[in-house]
Amino acid sequence: MAAVPAVPTHTLNDGNAIPAVGFGCYTGTGGDPATLVASALASGYRLLDTALRYDNEDAVGAAVRASGLDRDDVVVTTKLPGRLQGRGAAREALETSLGNLGLDRIDLYLIHWPLPRLDLYVDTWRELIAFRDEGLVRSIGVCNFTEAHLSRLIEATVVVPAVNQVELHPYWPQDALRAFHAEHGIVTEGWSPLGRGALLCSAEVTAIAETHGVSTAQAVLRWQVQVGSVPLPKSSDPQRQRANLDLFGFALTDEEMATIAGVDHERLSGQDPDEYEEF
Ligand code: A2P
Numbered sequence: 001m002a003a004v005p006a007v008p009t010h011t012l013n014d015g016n017a018i019p020a021v022g023f024g025c026y027t028g029t030g031g032d033p034a035t036l037v038a039s040a041l042a043s044g045y046r047l048l049d050t051a052l053r054y055d056n057e058d059a060v061g062a063a064v065r066a067s068g069l070d071r072d073d074v075v076v077t078t079k080l081p082g083r084l085q086g087r088g089a090a091r092e093a094l095e096t097s098l099g100n101l102g103l104d105r106i107d108l109y110l111i112h113w114p115l116p117r118l119d120l121y122v123d124t125w126r127e128l129i130a131f132r133d134e135g136l137v138r139s140i141g142v143c144n145f146t147e148a149h150l151s152r153l154i155e156a157t158v159v160v161p162a163v164n165q166v167e168l169h170p171y172w173p174q175d176a177l178r179a180f181h182a183e184h185g186i187v188t189e190g191w192s193p194l195g196r197g198a199l200l201c202s203a204e205v206t207a208i209a210e211t212h213g214v215s216t217a218q219a220v221l222r223w224q225v226q227v228g229s230v231p232l233p234k235s236s237d238p239q240r241q242r243a244n245l246d247l248f249g250f251a252l253t254d255e256e257m258a259t260i261a262g263v264d265h266e267r268l269s270g271q272d273p274d275e276y277e278e279f
Contacts (some may be wrong), residue, residue: 004044005246012162012232013185014132018075018108018137020225021245022047024191024234026054031236037063041074049165049189049232050148051079051112052097053278061101076103079112079143080128083279085120090127091103094136109137110165113278114149121149122156129159141165143191144273147180154184165189168229169199170260172267178227192268193224194233204259212250215243222247223260 009017023045027033033056037048041063050060057078064074078101084093097106109128114121121142128140141163142150154160164181167168168190169175181188194200200216209219217233217240225233225247233244270276 005242006248007044007046008244008248012139012158012187014139015164016107016162018139018163018187019045019047020230021045021221021247022049022075022077022189022230022232023241024232025056025060027056028054033059033194034063035110036236038066039238040241041067042067044240044245045241046073047075047077047230047232049077049191050079052084052093052100053079053081053112057097057100058102061103065102070152071103076101077108077110078106079110080124081112081276081279082115082118085111085115085118087123087127088175090124090205091131094127094131098136105135106137108139108141108161108163109146110140112138113144113276114142114146114273115277116149116274117277121145122153123197125153125157125159125161128177129157131194139163141186144270144271144276147177148272149273150184150186151179161186162223163187163189163198164189165232166273167191167267167271168224169193169195170202170205170223170263171195171199171265173227173261173265178229182228188229190224190229190231193229193233194220196268198268202263206258208252208256212252218243218247218250219252219256219260222250222252223257226252227259 141161143165186222
């Protein structure tokens with residue numbers, strides 16, 4: 001296998017480690033997931049992010065098993081969907097994901113959305129704690145939880161999520177939530193770190209990228225690494241996959257960081273975790 005970019009790690013609050021950049025395996029917009037994930041692993045990604053909802057866990061698991069990599073060297077993330085929140089149902093979700101992946105453990109298991117209207121996320125979290133204690137999953141966390149949702153979990157169970165994966169990119173930098181995470185030892189992961197490609201049209205960011213001899217995407221992703229978030233970029237192209245991981249040979253100045261954070265702030269598509277429902 002060709003040399004791959006060196007990627008540092010974050011140590012989670014349970015002592016496990018995850019790479020500082022991961023690969024977003026969502027392929028709802030096209031592309032063969034097995035080919036994409038095989039190429040991401042060959043490019044050097046060791047953190048994979050999928051979900052039962054994405055309907056591609058079988059391809060992700062097959063790519064991991066076929067990669068020839070030591071199982072302990074790859075962090076496989078998947079997520080529990082809204083339709084299977086709650087006691088009992090959560091175990092069905094886990095067993096389905098383990099079966100789809102064809103793996104005997106999940107490295108990072110996340111609640112996909114809080115769905116506060118259902119009011120099942122605390123019960124679901126108790127199930128994830130049990131899965132971790134049984135050794136079926138290594139680390140547990142959540143996605144799209146607000147400070148209020150996180151506080152409720154912590155008060156009810158005293159178990160702090162290892163990770164909260166949220167929409168995060170310069171258009172939606174999540175400063176207050178990131179500060180809360182830092183205070184509680186929660187690692188932030190960012191979905192749609194390139195703003196689904198929209199950020200690549202920013203002339204200011206492109207000018208900064210040019211001064212470092214990198215692509216606009218690399219500058220945007222480096223901004224996320226420097227704010228302490230773990231970006232999960234998606235790409236169907238092996239060269240872009242590799243470039244998106246190659247973020248550790250340059251650093252943005254404080255001024256450049258501020259310029260990138262200074263773009264207009266707006267969510268991508270109105271997915272407010274207090275309201276948004278996905279099952
Ligand atoms: P492609 O698959 O053709 O590379 P996000 O991860 O924020 O959802 O963004 C994903 C989008 O960004 C995809 O459309 C992807 O297209 C594009 N993309 C990913 N990496 C790069 C890159 N390095 N340069 C340009 N476009 C990219």
